[in-house]
Amino acid sequence: MRYFLISLLLLTGTVQATEVLIEFKDPQQQALFKELTQELRCPKCQNQNIADSNAVVAVDMRNKTLELVQQGQNKQQVLEYMKSRYGDFVHYLPPVNKFTLILWVLPVVMVVGLMLLLLFRRRVQAHSGAAPELSSTQPPELEQQLDQLIEQYRRKS
Amino acid sequence: MRKLAFFIPFALFISLSVFLFHGLFSNPMERESSVLNQPLPAFALPDLQQPEKIWTPDSIKGKPMLLNVWGTWCVTCNAELAYLTELREQGVMIVGLYYQQPADAAFGEVFNLAALQQEVALKLEQQGNPYQWNILDKDRTLIFDLGVTGAPETFLIDAQGVIRYHHIGDINPQVWQQKLAAAYQSLQE
Known part of the structure; x- marks a missing residue:
């Protein structure tokens, strides 16, 4: 066998x-x-x-x-x-010419554009200034204003 | 600023949608032939039915014509034979370039000219014969030099033997009217 x-x-x-x-x-x-x-x-x-x-x-x-x-x-x-x-x-690597230029340019334009947009938004935010933070060092008038506002809303509801 | 921030992504979305939507209806097989407006490449190939006769670019030029790449194995080619025959009856000169598929040695296939001649004659008898004559490209050398990717494909060749138009796919009344008729007529003058 x-x-x-x-x-x-x-x-x-x-x-x-x-x-x-x-x-x-x-x-x-x-x-x-x-x-x-x-x-x-x-x-x-x-x-x-x-x-x-x-x-x-x-x-x-x-x-x-x-x-x-x-x-x-x-x-x-x-x-x-x-x-x-x-x-x-x-050929899997197309030559750079007027028809294929967009393949090379578009990604660069997108990256640069996005970076510019981010930068721009940051600067706008910095300039307009975010809402001021409340802290214990704030003048007491603000505290009073806030109390008033809260009171107003309570009455409404 | 807020409007702009809203508008940019919206514009990007719309342009991407238009681009992709357009892609749904585009034909990925369609691209411009690289032999367009060039003279026929050099070749010396036998006639299918009379192999002792050798065709060359010089011997086929003289009249505008359609060079139709086809084979009996190709279903779409068979479907267009009837309409091409009609065109021949209207006076269009059509020459066949026979696309021979490689014989598969692994399955014991051998090229048999007599059998092929019989097969072609029978097919043309049944479906109509649009061809003035057929050129046999057994090893697909001219087919390769013309950048042919499959069958059927058709080249419009002017009287000087220069390739003027290239069509991939079958020729039907619509394709003829929309793409080839005007080009063929302009070559007649």
């Missing part, structure tokens, strides 16, 4: 994984390929990088990236190649 089980185990060894394994001669190219496939965005899918997606166009882009990387092209060259076909959309 034991031998039977062991031979069964051996049999399973012949089942091979069908995932594509890519071998690189150059570890730098391997790192670049990994980086690029994670930064390039699948144009067919909503928000998936090409490393993640198995859409036909993502597979084609992956293969093209591999080909270009193995030709020795650098990151910028590969990105340009993809962008000239699929637009700025395919």
Whole structure:
């Protein structure tokens, strides 16, 4: 029985994984390929990088990236190649231009604006002066006024 | 001051609401093609039905036309065949760029040209044939260079072989009237 089980185990060894394994001669190219496939965005899918997606166009882009990387092209060259076909959309870091400027400017404007608003409110409060605090050092007239007011309200109710 | 303090968050809320509301009706697939107003990229691809015939940018230009990316596997493409055929009968020149999906080796699939030719001929016989001819892009090289993300997609190409318009999705009477008809007519002159 034991031998039977062991031979069964051996049999399973012949089942091979069908995932594509890519071998690189150059570890730098391997790192670049990994980086690029994670930064390039699948144009067919909503928000998936090409490393993640198995859409036909993502597979084609992956293969093209591999080909270009193995030709020795650098990151910028590969990105340009993809962008000239699929637009700025395919890179997860959009360039700064008149259409995307708002992405960079808006957060800064919001933070600065909020800080200014807070500062402004503090100054206004300081100037208008908060309600004076009552303490034992206050003149006794105030105490009398208060007593009168309390008396008035009591009569009303 | 108090009015302003009330108004600023209110204005922010309204503008955010308008922005998000607008987003409900926008199409995330729609974006401008990066090959617009550029000549067709270089290619040399065989005719689908007569593979010995090779099409190049030079051999297909001369008349304004629609380059329609399609495949028999694509349901929406099949749905637009009938209307495209109507357009052909009205004199619109339409050329097919056949989007061949990769054969999945893991499932023992192999590319079979004869079977594909038969399949395409049958489909066009049943649904109508809008195409003057079909270009077979087996490895999707031209499709890649055109920045095609799927099928159907249609490019409007002028007589000089320059890409003038790009449409993602099917072509129906509404799309034709609203988006493509005017552009196509202007190329005729």
